[in-house]
Amino acid sequence: MYLITRFLPLPRLISSQTLVLSFTREGASCRQLHCQPSQGRNLFPQSGLICPPLRPLLAPTSHPQISITRHGTNFFNKLPAQKLWKGVISVSKHGAQKGRGRGAGRKLAKDLNRGQVIGVGAVNMVWPGLNAPIIRGQEVVQQQMLGPDPDRHRKLLEIRDKMGRVRFRKVNPLERGWTGTKMGGKKIGPPDPVGNDTFEGFESVVLEYKVVSHMRGDGGKFRRVSVLSVTGDGMGLAGFALARAPAPNTALSMSKNRAGQRLIKIPLYNNHTILHDFHSQSGITEVFVRKMPEGHGLVCHRALKAACEIIGIKDLHVYIKGPKNVREVVKAFFLGLMKQKSYQQLAEEKGLHVVELRKEQFNYPKVLASPVHAPLRTLSDIPPNENLDFSTYVMGDRVMLKPVEEPSSILPLLPKKGRQPEGRETFLRKYKERRNFRRALIDLITEYGDERSFLAKQYPEAWKNYGRRNWNNDSDDDE
Amino acid sequence: MALLERTFFSLTSKLNFKGMRHILIPDTPTIVIPVRGAKQKYHPDSFIGFRVEPRENHNRQYVSHPLIYKDADPAPRFMDARVRAILKDLTGCDHSKVFRHRALLSISAPEIVFFTDEQLKIAQNDAKIKADKLLSMPPVVKVRAEEVQDISFDPALQGIMPNFKIVFTDISLGIPDNKRIIVVRENSGKLRHANGAERQRMNEIYNPRKGRKHYVSELFTAKCLPDVLARGQYEFVLDRACLQFEPDEPEYQSVVAYVYEALDKKQHYDSLLSTRHYGPMLFFLVWHKCLNNFLEHHLMAGRLDVASQVVKLYCLLHQKSDVAKAMTDFRDPMHVVQTFVSLECMDTSARVQLALKQCKELLRSQQQVEQNVAAALGQSS
Numbered sequence: 044m045y046l047i048t049r050f051l052p053l054p055r056l057i058s059s060q061t062l063v064l065s066f067t068r069e070g071a072s073c074r075q076l077h078c079q080p081s082q083g084r085n086l087f088p089q090s091g092l093i094c095p096p097l098r099p100l101l102a103p104t105s106h107p108q109i110s111i112t113r114h115g116t117n118f119f120n121k122l123p124a125q126k127l128w129k130g131v132i133s134v135s136k137h138g139a140q141k142g143r144g145r146g147a148g149r150k151l152a153k154d155l156n157r158g159q160v161i162g163v164g165a166v167n168m169v170w171p172g173l174n175a176p177i178i179r180g181q182e183v184v185q186q187q188m189l190g191p192d193p194d195r196h197r198k199l200l201e202i203r204d205k206m207g208r209v210r211f212r213k214v215n216p217l218e219r220g221w222t223g224t225k226m227g228g229k230k231i232g233p234p235d236p237v238g239n240d241t242f243e244g245f246e247s248v249v250l251e252y253k254v255v256s257h258m259r260g261d262g263g264k265f266r267r268v269s270v271l272s273v274t275g276d277g278m279g280l281a282g283f284a285l286a287r288a289p290a291p292n293t294a295l296s297m298s299k300n301r302a303g304q305r306l307i308k309i310p311l312y313n314n315h316t317i318l319h320d321f322h323s324q325s326g327i328t329e330v331f332v333r334k335m336p337e338g339h340g341l342v343c344h345r346a347l348k349a350a351c352e353i354i355g356i357k358d359l360h361v362y363i364k365g366p367k368n369v370r371e372v373v374k375a376f377f378l379g380l381m382k383q384k385s386y387q388q389l390a391e392e393k394g395l396h397v398v399e400l401r402k403e404q405f406n407y408p409k410v411l412a413s414p415v416h417a418p419l420r421t422l423s424d425i426p427p428n429e430n431l432d433f434s435t436y437v438m439g440d441r442v443m444l445k446p447v448e449e450p451s452s453i454l455p456l457l458p459k460k461g462r463q464p465e466g467r468e469t470f471l472r473k474y475k476e477r478r479n480f481r482r483a484l485i486d487l488i489t490e491y492g493d494e495r496s497f498l499a500k501q502y503p504e505a506w507k508n509y510g511r512r513n514w515n516n517d518s519d520d521d522e
Numbered sequence: 523m524a525l526l527e528r529t530f531f532s533l534t535s536k537l538n539f540k541g542m543r544h545i546l547i548p549d550t551p552t553i554v555i556p557v558r559g560a561k562q563k564y565h566p567d568s569f570i571g572f573r574v575e576p577r578e579n580h581n582r583q584y585v586s587h588p589l590i591y592k593d594a595d596p597a598p599r600f601m602d603a604r605v606r607a608i609l610k611d612l613t614g615c616d617h618s619k620v621f622r623h624r625a626l627l628s629i630s631a632p633e634i635v636f637f638t639d640e641q642l643k644i645a646q647n648d649a650k651i652k653a654d655k656l657l658s659m660p661p662v663v664k665v666r667a668e669e670v671q672d673i674s675f676d677p678a679l680q681g682i683m684p685n686f687k688i689v690f691t692d693i694s695l696g697i698p699d700n701k702r703i704i705v706v707r708e709n710s711g712k713l714r715h716a717n718g719a720e721r722q723r724m725n726e727i728y729n730p731r732k733g734r735k736h737y738v739s740e741l742f743t744a745k746c747l748p749d750v751l752a753r754g755q756y757e758f759v760l761d762r763a764c765l766q767f768e769p770d771e772p773e774y775q776s777v778v779a780y781v782y783e784a785l786d787k788k789q790h791y792d793s794l795l796s797t798r799h800y801g802p803m804l805f806f807l808v809w810h811k812c813l814n815n816f817l818e819h820h821l822m823a824g825r826l827d828v829a830s831q832v833v834k835l836y837c838l839l840h841q842k843s844d845v846a847k848a849m850t851d852f853r854d855p856m857h858v859v860q861t862f863v864s865l866e867c868m869d870t871s872a873r874v875q876l877a878l879k880q881c882k883e884l885l886r887s888q889q890q891v892e893q894n895v896a897a898a899l900g901q902s903s
Binding site: 316319333334335336337338339393395396397398399400401402403404405406407408410411419420421422425431433434436486489490 | 621
């Protein structure tokens with residue numbers, strides 16, 4: 044009897060007629076159940092519960108027989124829940140060695156009781172003393188049926204669906220670093236305040252994160268985490284530092300705090316790029332850094348790009364010669380930044396005016412600095428073999444090896460010699476047909492607000508948006 | 523002309539309509555034939571007839587303005603050295619504005635060079651010449667005549683190309699656009715010189731200018747222009763007009779007059795300072811005697827010298843006016859402006875007189891301040 048009440052949600056079988064069951068019992072499980080409305084005994088003779096006359100939920104009253112049958116035995120009704128779940132979520136030894144059952148997507152046991160409350164079921168009933176108080180105010184609460192809750196089943200399923208899988212927190216794509224799984228390129232916030240000095244407006248970024256180890260006499264292999272990070276305020280104040288610690292979080296915070304103690308002021312040109320081109324070296328890693336116009340962007344190693352964003356440099360090109368070891372590259376770059384000369388300094392060194400010529404200002408000679416302490420030299424004072432080329436002078440007479448340019452896929456290809464694999468003549472012949480496409484497109488958009496040719500009026504299907512908007516009733520649409 | 527005729531007859535059999543292309547033009551259907559001079563060699567197949575049809579946007583109208591130079595020719599006055607000197611002087615040459623940052627298609631890092639003093643002076647001198655070039659004023663000329671000269675009438679050629687007129691254009695090299703021979707054979711058999719619109723269209727076909735559009739840009743229509751001007755983009759519109767039109771086109775003069783009027787209404791004269799458009803704008807205001815706002819603006823700011831220069835310009839342009847007759851001596855700016863206001867602005871604008879009064883007070887207070895400063899410094903004036 045108790046089995047029936049356990050396995051079958053009671054109200055499901057309640058009908059206006061007396062519910063009669065005949066059943067057999069084998070072992071611990073119920074094998075066969077028959078509900079016959081016309082014959083049998085009261086379900087709850089001892090409990091004294093009065094079943095109210097209810098609408099049949101499972102079958103219409105005229106149905107002669109309700110039959111729920113489960114044949115035979117199987118693992119499902121023999122094993123306890125714990126073992127059943129183990130069968131679902133466990134990973135073989137071989138699989139575990141391969142790393143299965145770890146990380147996102149790992150299966151977990153579901154708690155099927157979650158969301159279920161005693162006294163609340165599929166039929167929405169008020170049971171005084173179970174899910175409602177017995178006396179409310181002066182009145183005794185009566186047992187009664189409320190309207191059905193159509194969302195109950197869906198909500199239960201929702202709660203169950205949320206369980207059973209490991210999910211990672213959604214991280215904004217901009218905060219995922221370079222690869223998403225490793226720490227490199229991830230931001231770790233400003234350094235911790237020292238006393239009353241806070242690092243307001245600072246941000247730090249991890250440039251290198253790796254596990255390093257060495258052998259110790261007492262404990263064998265000793266592992267630590269090594270973190271290289273750079274911190275800065277985005278306005279030319281920045282520093283970088285390396286720190287090692289056994290725990291990852293300790294290493295990260297140590298690194299950024301140390302970087303915060305080693306800040307240097309980097310002079311910027313118009314707050315967007317460096318003062319001048321420079322060459323710098325650390326170990327056998329050499330960097331050739333070129334100043335770039337506004338809007339060019341950062342074209343360099345990803346670690347330098349991250350460092351530049353932290354420093355506040357927006358336009359730059361860096362060519363690295365030699366090994367691209369992050370520590371060496373960053374060190375060489377920072378050394379070069381520190382060794383930049385101001386225009387005044389250059390003017391004093393040379394005894395000449397330092398003048399800026401910009402194409403977009405018709406090469407108007409803008410004097411950046413003139414020598415004050417050193418005498419201003421004339422042409423006759425300058426020896427014939429002196430290097431007067433600004434670019435090579437600031438680069439220390441070094442010339443960068445220019446990498447071969449790849450054709451850009453975004454901008455229209457300009458016919459340049461030696462760029463097209465098919466040969467210049469063939470390229471030019473083909474390019475002739477589309478050389479004005481971009482300009483024509485801009486003209487069309489200015490003229491019609493869309494990409495449509497003069498043919499579109501006569502042949503509307505020639506317009507790429509054919510069918511989406513009506514060509515003839517444009518003005519009507521606008522209204 | 524005989525050559526053109528001969529060429530045409532020899533070509534009528536050769537005209538191959540397969541090779542014709544469609545070009546849009548605001549006129550009746552036309553056949554266009556390029557012709558080269560007798561001395562130049564040509565390949566017989568180089569003569570291609572174009573069928574030219576009305577352009578798609580021919581319903582669009584440029585803004586129109588009554589104040590175009592249609593009666594007297596302003597060119598001689600505009601070319602007068604004294605007039606140009608005043609215009610250039612008032613335009614000014616602020617290098618930070620003349621050489622301001624302009625948008626280019628490609629960007630490059632600024633170049634830095636080492637200069638000696640002599641090299642720097644040469645570069646600065648070059649910049650001055652460049653500035654003069656950038657500030658050279660668009661010409662102010664009379665609007666072009668619409669009547670065209672007939673050349674001949676040949677009844678035998680009547681209806682030779684039904685529904686078409688035929689345009690012959692001399693496309694020999696080295697001929698400026700305004701000297702190019704362009705003639706039209708009407709369907710009635712009349713041979714005449716091409717009118718202004720036809721000339722402009724033919725020149726555009728054979729000698730296109732970069733940035734010039736063959737359709738009416740919406741910018742110059744009454745729908746868009748007020749909005750653009752309300753944003754204060756006077757120089758942009760004027761630059762675009764210079765690019766799009768010839769100075770003697772009525773469309774150009776209308777657009778430009780429209781801009782000047784909008785600018786005058788808001789007294790935004792300073793936005794054109796150190797640009798090539800300031801001179802023609804001032805010339806326009808003086809020529810059409812719309813100086814009230816200009817004088818008021820400058821007198822309120824205490825710029826008496828500017829006002830007196832403008833009065834001088836007025837006397838040069840309107841030599842038969844009362845002011846020109848009354849004015850003998852231009853040395854005292856206050857006297858010059860006062861004479862002008864009393865003779866020209868008495869009944870038109872009380873605001874100018876008020877501004878003159880305010881200008882006087884401003885100058886007096888400035889003088890007072892200077893005296894006080896001098897006294898405080900212990901100097902006797």
